[in-house]
Amino acid sequence: MPSDKVYVRTFGCQMNVYDTGKMYALLARDGWERAETPEEATLILINTCSIREKAENKLHSTLGEYRGLRKRGQQVRVGVTGCVAQQEGEAILRRYPDVDLVVGPDGVPHIRELVARAQAGERVLDTDFLALAGYPFVPDVDPQASKLHTGFVTVQKGCDHKCTYCIVPSVRGAEVSRSADEVVAEVEALVAQGLKDITLIGQNVNGWGKGLPGDPRFGELLLRVGAVSGLDRLHYTTSHPSEMGPDIYQAHRQLPNLVPHLHLPVQSGNNRILKRMHRLYTREHYLDVVAALREARPDLVLGSDFIVGFPGETAAEFQQTLDLLVEADIVMSYSFKYSERPGTPAPRLPDAVPPEVAGQRLTALQTLQRERSLAWHRSLEGRVFPVLVEGPARHDEGVIAGRTPHGAMVNFPGSLEQLNQLALVRVTKGFTHSARGEQVGSADLR
């Protein structure tokens, strides 16, 4: 009899990528193999995201795809996990009679039991938040974690911020910090699998430590993780500008393997909008944080997130966002049109920005961003960097791709045998999204 195989389709942020790995690892304990395609699966889980309306809509189309498999005679159970599962809960079971289980993010630690119940024929719903005390962070490491370019390790779940546009606190619950020992143990397990690059993840990682004995600071955790032997590159994401502090600047000053790149979402460059978003910092404070980071690590490269068209945003206020991109020297960013999320306070704010205006602002911001990215990649021309090889280049045979320590993607002729190794590469030409280069040696930093 063929064994059971599970396929997980993942949408959303690194928290979902991580949860997917944990579900594979936990289900493997019960003999579930990993299916390479949905066609060979006996269980399909759709790990969903509800951060913006567009993301949420993907659930519907994806369920449609998998319905087709059943029509063609495939015996498969289908489950919905992640943030849309948490948000919609029972409504998913009512709306889609062919869905077998609906499990929110806090169901991940119990996925084995929930799947077993579905296998026994029950339609399973689990959207309860777990108690915060003794939160069961899953220690099992995804056996295929080293296939990703970086090993994700959660340091915290949930979010205690109350940004007025954001669905995350209601779908991921309150913040819980994971103990430093557990974090370090998981980092060591991934490094033992061959990973040289680790990313500490959470929605507000730099708020880590609250509620743990002794009230430790995130900077201390960075120092402990940075000391793990064999770890070449350490990243952390996402940080909140209001919770950056001297402990973190010190880690940037002290740790050579803490990468000189930080993703620090600012959302808007205007103080009135930041206040309406309940971001708890001003434009000036953000710039001070960036200056302190650069003082600690002069080669730091800054990335950010922006929301345009937030209710009430005027043309002049939006212009301040464009100006901030230049003033803070942000060279990479993700930007989004504001999207109303159910149950969040922002939709009740007056003066909604018409969608076509929001669209124009998004185009303006992304145009400026592309110019800045191009200028940055060009500024790397002629310089040599250690590049950690991630895989084949997208378009060219015989060309591989990897990243510099500060996150620039470089394509250069090479072989896939170099996967997960460091090459010394001279950048020869910068483009908007990446650069081209040539290998000039190998770089083993250890």
Ligand code: SAH
């Ligand atoms: N915890 C992180 C971000 C989480 S969500 C932080 O505080 O920055 C990732 C990004 O999605 C956010 O930075 C924001 O730019 C965007 N985003 C979140 N909610 C949104 C909404 N309702 N509409 C548009 N963009 C949104």
Ligand code: SF4
């Ligand atoms: Fe959402 Fe704000 Fe929390 Fe980030 S910090 S997850 S934007 S509520």
Ligand code: F3S
């Ligand atoms: Fe999406 Fe949930 Fe992450 S809403 S962005 S998958 S925390």
